[in-house]
Amino acid sequence: MSVETRPQPSGTDAQSTELIRLENVTKRFGANTVLDRLNFSVDTGRHVTLIGPSGSGKTTILRLLMTLTRPDEGTITVDGEQLFPAPEKQIRQVRKKIGMVFQQFNLFPNMSVLRNITEAPVQVLGMSRDEAEERARELLELVGLTDKCDAKPTRLSGGQQQRVAIARALAMRPQVLLLDEVTSALDPELVAGVLDVLRDIARSTDITMLCVTHEMGFARDISDRVLMFDGGRVIESGSPEKIFTEPEQDRTREFLSAVL
Numbered sequence: 358m359s360v361e362t363r364p365q366p367s368g369t370d371a372q373s374t375e376l377i378r379l380e381n382v383t384k385r386f387g388a389n390t391v392l393d394r395l396n397f398s399v400d401t402g403r404h405v406t407l408i409g410p411s412g413s414g415k416t417t418i419l420r421l422l423m424t425l426t427r428p429d430e431g432t433i434t435v436d437g438e439q440l441f442p443a444p445e446k447q448i449r450q451v452r453k454k455i456g457m458v459f460q461q462f463n464l465f466p467n468m469s470v471l472r473n474i475t476e477a478p479v480q481v482l483g484m485s486r487d488e489a490e491e492r493a494r495e496l497l498e499l500v501g502l503t504d505k506c507d508a509k510p511t512r513l514s515g516g517q518q519q520r521v522a523i524a525r526a527l528a529m530r531p532q533v534l535l536l537d538e539v540t541s542a543l544d545p546e547l548v549a550g551v552l553d554v555l556r557d558i559a560r561s562t563d564i565t566m567l568c569v570t571h572e573m574g575f576a577r578d579i580s581d582r583v584l585m586f587d588g589g590r591v592i593e594s595g596s597p598e599k600i601f602t603e604p605e606q607d608r609t610r611e612f613l614s615a616v617l
C-alpha cells in the first residue's frame with residue numbers, strides 16, 4: 358500500500374536532497390557534555406539508524422530535532438530551513454516537518470483509536486474531520502489495525518498501542534519520522550509485529566527515518582546508513598553491511614559483540 362507523505366523537495370542540486378543537517382552541535386546537561394560538536398546529515402528518503410552504548414547521546418539528538426530540548430551551540434537545519442538557532446515562530450513551523458514515536462506510546466486513554474489519530478491533524482493542521490478520518494483509516498490499514506478504530510487504547514496490547522502511535526505520527530504528514538527505541542517497553546512477543554510494521558513503512562512510503570534502536574537485526578534490514586555513537590560523537594558510519602560485518606573501530610566491535 359502506498360501512503361503519501363508530504364511532497365519532497367524537488368531541486369536539482371546536490372544540496373536539495375539533504376533533509377537534516379546538524380553542524381557542530383553541542384549539548385550539555387550541567388557539567389556533562391552529552392553531544393560534543395556533532396556533525397551529521399540525513400538525505401531525503403533515507404533510513405538512518407543510530408547505534409551505540411547507553412548514555413552516548415542518541416536520544417538527545419532525536420529530542421533536539423523534536424525541540425524537546427535545545428542545543429547549547431551549533432546549528433540544526435531541516436529541509437533547508439534553520440530549526441536552531443531561529444525565532445520561535447520559525448521553530449514551530451520547521452518542527453511540523455518532524456514526527457516522533459517514543460518508547461512509551463502516550464496515547465490519550467479516553468479517546469478512541471481513530472480520535473487519537475485524527476485529533477492533531479484537525480486541531481494543528483486544520484484538516485476537516487472527514488479528511489482526517491479517511492487518512493486515519495488508511496494509516497490503520499498500514500499498521501494492521503483496521504478493526505480497532507473504535508477501541509480505547511487501554512483495551513489494546515502494548516504492540517497494538519505502539520502501532521497506533523506510529524499511525525498517529527504519520528497522520529501529521531511529517532517528512533521525517535524519528536523512532537526512539539520504540540520496542541523497548543514491549544513484551545518480547547510483541548516486538549516483531551511492531552518491527553514488521555516499520556519495515557513495511559520503510560519499504561512502501563517515501564518517508565525519511567532516523568531511528569535509535571537496540572534491535573540490530575531490524576537496524577540491518579531497514580538502514581541505508583548506520584552511525585555508531587560513543588561519548589557524544591559519531592565514531593564510525595557506513596552501510597549496515599560494513600558496520601555489522603567489518604567495523605573499523607574496536608569500540609564498534611566491542612559494542613556489537615555485547616549486543617548481538
Ligand code: ADP
Pocket residue numbers: 386389391409410411412413414415416417418569
Ligand atoms: P542514549 O540515548 O545514547 O542512551 P541519552 O541521549 O539518553 O543517551 O543520554 C545521554 C546523556 O545525557 C546521559 O548521560 C544522560 O544521563 C544525560 N541526560 C539526558 N537527558 C538529560 C536530562 N534531561 N538532564 C540531565 N542529563 C540528561
